[in-house]
Amino acid sequence: MRFGASRRRTRATGERRRSFGLRTRLVLAFLLVAAVSAGTTAALTFREVRNAVLATAQDTAVSSFRDQVRELDFFLPVNTTELVGTLRTLARNGRPHPWYVYAEYGSVRASSGTNPTSTVITPELRRTAHADPQGSFQRVVKDGVPYLTIGMPVVFELGASTVAPTGIVLYAVMPMPEEQANVEALAAAARDGALPGLAVALVAALVAARGVLRPVRELRQAARSMGSGRLDTRIAVRGSDELADLARTFNESAGELERSVNELREAEERARRFASDVSHELRNPLAGMLAVTEVLDEGANRLDSDTARAVRLISTETGKLAVLVEDLMEISRFDARAAELNTDEIDVAETIRRTLGQRRWTDLVRTELPDGIRAVLDPRRFDVVVANLVGNALRHGGAPVTVTLRTTTGADGTAWLVTEVADRGPGIRPDVLPHIFHRFYKADAARTRSVGSGLGLAITLENVRLHGGTVRAANGPGGTGAVFTVEMPLRTGEAPA
Amino acid sequence: MRPRRPALVTLAAVAAPLLGGCGVPGTGVIGAGAPATAAVYPYPPTGMVLFLRSADGQAMPVVRFAEDAPDVPGPGDSPGVSTQQTVAELFAGPLEEERAAGLTDGLPDFPFEGIPLVERHPSGGVEVRLPIDLGDLDALGRRQVVCTIAFTEDAEGRTRVWLRGIETAFGPVVCDLAAGGG
Numbered sequence: 001m002r003f004g005a006s007r008r009r010t011r012a013t014g015e016r017r018r019s020f021g022l023r024t025r026l027v028l029a030f031l032l033v034a035a036v037s038a039g040t041t042a043a044l045t046f047r048e049v050r051n052a053v054l055a056t057a058q059d060t061a062v063s064s065f066r067d068q069v070r071e072l073d074f075f076l077p078v079n080t081t082e083l084v085g086t087l088r089t090l091a092r093n094g095r096p097h098p099w100y101v102y103a104e105y106g107s108v109r110a111s112s113g114t115n116p117t118s119t120v121i122t123p124e125l126r127r128t129a130h131a132d133p134q135g136s137f138q139r140v141v142k143d144g145v146p147y148l149t150i151g152m153p154v155v156f157e158l159g160a161s162t163v164a165p166t167g168i169v170l171y172a173v174m175p176m177p178e179e180q181a182n183v184e185a186l187a188a189a190a191r192d193g194a195l196p197g198l199a200v201a202l203v204a205a206l207v208a209a210r211g212v213l214r215p216v217r218e219l220r221q222a223a224r225s226m227g228s229g230r231l232d233t234r235i236a237v238r239g240s241d242e243l244a245d246l247a248r249t250f251n252e253s254a255g256e257l258e259r260s261v262n263e264l265r266e267a268e269e270r271a272r273r274f275a276s277d278v279s280h281e282l283r284n285p286l287a288g289m290l291a292v293t294e295v296l297d298e299g300a301n302r303l304d305s306d307t308a309r310a311v312r313l314i315s316t317e318t319g320k321l322a323v324l325v326e327d328l329m330e331i332s333r334f335d336a337r338a339a340e341l342n343t344d345e346i347d348v349a350e351t352i353r354r355t356l357g358q359r360r361w362t363d364l365v366r367t368e369l370p371d372g373i374r375a376v377l378d379p380r381r382f383d384v385v386v387a388n389l390v391g392n393a394l395r396h397g398g399a400p401v402t403v404t405l406r407t408t409t410g411a412d413g414t415a416w417l418v419t420e421v422a423d424r425g426p427g428i429r430p431d432v433l434p435h436i437f438h439r440f441y442k443a444d445a446a447r448t449r450s451v452g453s454g455l456g457l458a459i460t461l462e463n464v465r466l467h468g469g470t471v472r473a474a475n476g477p478g479g480t481g482a483v484f485t486v487e488m489p490l491r492t493g494e495a496p497a
Numbered sequence: 498m499r500p501r502r503p504a505l506v507t508l509a510a511v512a513a514p515l516l517g518g519c520g521v522p523g524t525g526v527i528g529a530g531a532p533a534t535a536a537v538y539p540y541p542p543t544g545m546v547l548f549l550r551s552a553d554g555q556a557m558p559v560v561r562f563a564e565d566a567p568d569v570p571g572p573g574d575s576p577g578v579s580t581q582q583t584v585a586e587l588f589a590g591p592l593e594e595e596r597a598a599g600l601t602d603g604l605p606d607f608p609f610e611g612i613p614l615v616e617r618h619p620s621g622g623v624e625v626r627l628p629i630d631l632g633d634l635d636a637l638g639r640r641q642v643v644c645t646i647a648f649t650e651d652a653e654g655r656t657r658v659w660l661r662g663i664e665t666a667f668g669p670v671v672c673d674l675a676a677g678g679g
Contacts, residue, residue, distance in 0.1 A: 054521065062529045069533035076537055076559045077598040106551045107599025128526045130555065135529040139521065146521035150529070156537040158546065158558070159652035163534060164674045167557040170533070180521050187520075 023213055027205040034201030035194075042190035050183045054139070057096055057179050058148055062137055064095040065150050065172045074154070076166060078105045087112040090170075099174035104130075105167055118149075120173050125151045129169045139176075148174045215243040219250060231258040276332035282325050286318065293318050320453070327455040331439070334462040341378045341466055343492055348373045348382075348405060348417060355386045356403075365390060368404045375417050376491045381463040385471075388456040389421040389484045397423025397482055407490060415490035416469075422483045427475040436473045437461045460486075467492045539563075542652040545578050547587050548641040549600040556640055556674070557600050561586070583649045584613040584625060587642065604641065605633040622657030622669050623650055631662035644672035 068090055075082070083103055090101045091112035102111045102118050104126070109116040125138045129151030137150045154168040218235055225233040233254060235247040293315035300308040333339045349369035356362045386403070393401040404420040428436060435441045440454040464471045469488030476483045537560055544560040551557050563578045590602045607613075611628030618624040625646055634642065643658045650656035659668030 050521070058529075066530070066533045069535055071535075073536035073538055077557075077595045077600060079594070080598075105598060106557060122526075124526045130553070133532045135532055136526050137529050138526045139524040141521065141523045144520075146523070151526075153532040154535045155532045156535055156541070156558075158541050158648060158654060158674075162653045162674075164558055165532070165555075166535070166537065167551060167555055168535075176521060183521050 022216070023206075023209040026209040026212065027202065030201050030205030030208070031198060034198050038194040038197040042194045046186055046190045049186055053179055053182055053186075054176075057176060058137060058139075060096050061094075061099070061148055061172065061174055062135060062150055064093075065099075065152055065170075066135060068093055069152055069154060069170055072154075074156075074166060074168060076156075078103075078108060078168060080108055080110060083108070083110045084112075087170075090172075094172070094174060097174050097176065097178065099172040102171040102173065104169045104171075118171065118173050120147045121149050121151075121171050125149055125171075126169075129153050129171075133165045146176045146180050148172075148176055150174075212243065215247060219247065222250065222254075226254060226257070231261055272332060272335045275328060276336065279325050279328040279332060282321075283329070286322050286325055289318050290322055324453040324455070327453040327459060330459055331455055331462065334459075334466075339462070339466055341492065342380070343376050343378055345374055345376050346379050346382075347371075348375050348419075351379060351382060352386055352403060352405065352419075355383045356390065359387060359391075361390060361394065364394060364399065364401065366400050366402045368402065370405060373405060373407060373417070375488075377417075377467055377488060378463075378492070381466065385460050385463050385486060386419065386421075388460045389486070392456055393421050393423040393425075393482070393484070397425030400424060408487075417488045417490045419486040419488075420483060421486075422476055422481060424481040426481070427479055428473060428482045433473060433475075437471070464488060541648075545583055545586065546645065546648045547583060548644045549587075549591055549595060550603045550637055550641060552599055552601075554637060556637060556644070559591075559595055559600065561592075578649060580615045580623065580625065580646055580649045581613055583645055584615075584627075584642070587645050588613075602641070603635070604638050605629050618657075618659050618669070620669075622659060624659035624661060624668070626661045629662055631660060631665045631667065639670070640673065643670045644674065647672035 072086055072090075074086075083105070087101045087103055087110055091099060100111065100113050100118065102116070102121065103109070111118070120140050120142050122138060122140060125136065128134075128136045130153070133153045133155055135150065135152050137148060140147045140149055150172040152170045152172070154166045154170060155163045156166050158164045215235075215238070222233045222235050231254065234251050237244050237247045237251070293311075296311045297315050300311045303311065349371050352367065352369055353362075356365055356367070390401060390403065400423075402420075402422045404422070406418050406420075408416050408418055410416055432441075437457045437460075439458045461471055464486055467488045469486060471484065471486045474483050474485070475481070539560055539562055541558075541560050543563065545563045547559050547561065549557045549559055585607075587602060588604050588607050590604075590606075591600050607628050613628070614626040616624055616626075623646065625642075627642075631639075639660070642660065644654060646658050647654040647656045650658075654672045654674075657669035657671055660666060660670070
């Protein structure tokens, strides 16, 4: 469950980074800015130039048309035949490009071409030309070809200072192919100018993204390196930007962390050495005391009963003290990582039998020891493990104590040696279970004076760990006593720890 | 996917005017200054100027040759054709050539033997009596009559005109050519 969730999270963030990472965002932002600025500049320039080109052509055409119409003379009413001749003359003088000329007078429609009316001239232009005696023009795009259409009402002088509309409206229709070509060339030029700009922006964006992403990548690697325990990891600080500040801060934090951890380690080391030194210092006086108590024990029978009890008490307590000191020294060796494995290939069942026999427990303990299981392990330490667990079961659990031996195969194909020590006592209280392997942990707070040193299970745990194995405590099915299970690789030193 | 959409929209918004408006776009109708003044034959002050109408309701001036008109009229003078004659000609309707161009008079006909009478008005200007009911004239018809009279009376057409019909009369009116087609 937890594994699945973490994998899902990893995949989600991974996809997010790939699809829309810092690099993509930077490049997109650069491109967007470049596109907007290049596009806007190109579009504005293009529009201005286009309008100028078109305005020039239009102004020329309108004023030229007006000037040419001014040269004309008409009868009123207009003679249609003469009108067509006039229009043909006009059509030859189109400027800046040739144009078609159309005329409307009353119901007369005439043109310089074959068709008397134009399909290009819009009703709006006609309405404007008739309603208002003003020149006007309109640009019309028909079938992809732009036309300039000019409507020019004709007025005449009635008196010396009075003009009146003649009712004649002349139209010029001028295709603008040259302007269209110019404008299209202009648009192509604007586009071609903008594209290299975008390419340059892309290169700049990639360079900038690299400049930002490289420190970020270094930072990530450094953070991961620190997380895996290399506290001396530092980042090279380049430049003086925000990323350099970040790197500097990271280095300072890493330095602080390293200092704190070193202080803690030194304090721990000092405490450990102190425990070790104390045990060593206690060992020699204790050896002397043990020798003396043996002599006292032998002579206790000759003393009066009170004194004899006192002497035996001293003797017992001194023995316990010696065991405690031995255990302390053992655990100090583990803490100092001075404990070494001296492996040998042994018959496991035989070893366990010998362990029980040496301590005269053979009659107290039931065994299920299949013969022929051979393992590579440290015989002395395995002896300590079995003795501690059986001793613990005998002291705190209820008879009968059972030692079971078997082998299993792990998920990765390695063979494991499984040793179980079970008793039929009251079991272990659930609140005690997590702490049972802690040093000097007393399951029963009232029972301060334990028979053991309080280090037995801790030493067991260290010994099993040294073999690359695990030990766990549990309650048997149905509350039927405690079960300690030791799992060790069948071939210590060859199997992965 | 979500943050990419606004970027695309912006890009499209930028690209649209670039790619869309590449050619020559059309426009609306744009004013382009004064109309063209052309010469008319005969020179109006030496001819008979009548205001007819086109099918789409515009006043259309025609200039007819006046048989006994002087070649060069004096300033402010009548072109030599009498107002009575021009009004009679106007009500007589368009000639063949004018009809061919789609022009009509749009005026009621005079009754048999009916003639217009022209006299000076005491407060200045001219008063024309018409043998018709003025209610039969529409607005364009009145303008045709008034302008025809005014431009016959003087070359600039500024004479004030009184019209008197069978029952009604109105005036003074000044010819207003700027009223357009209305």
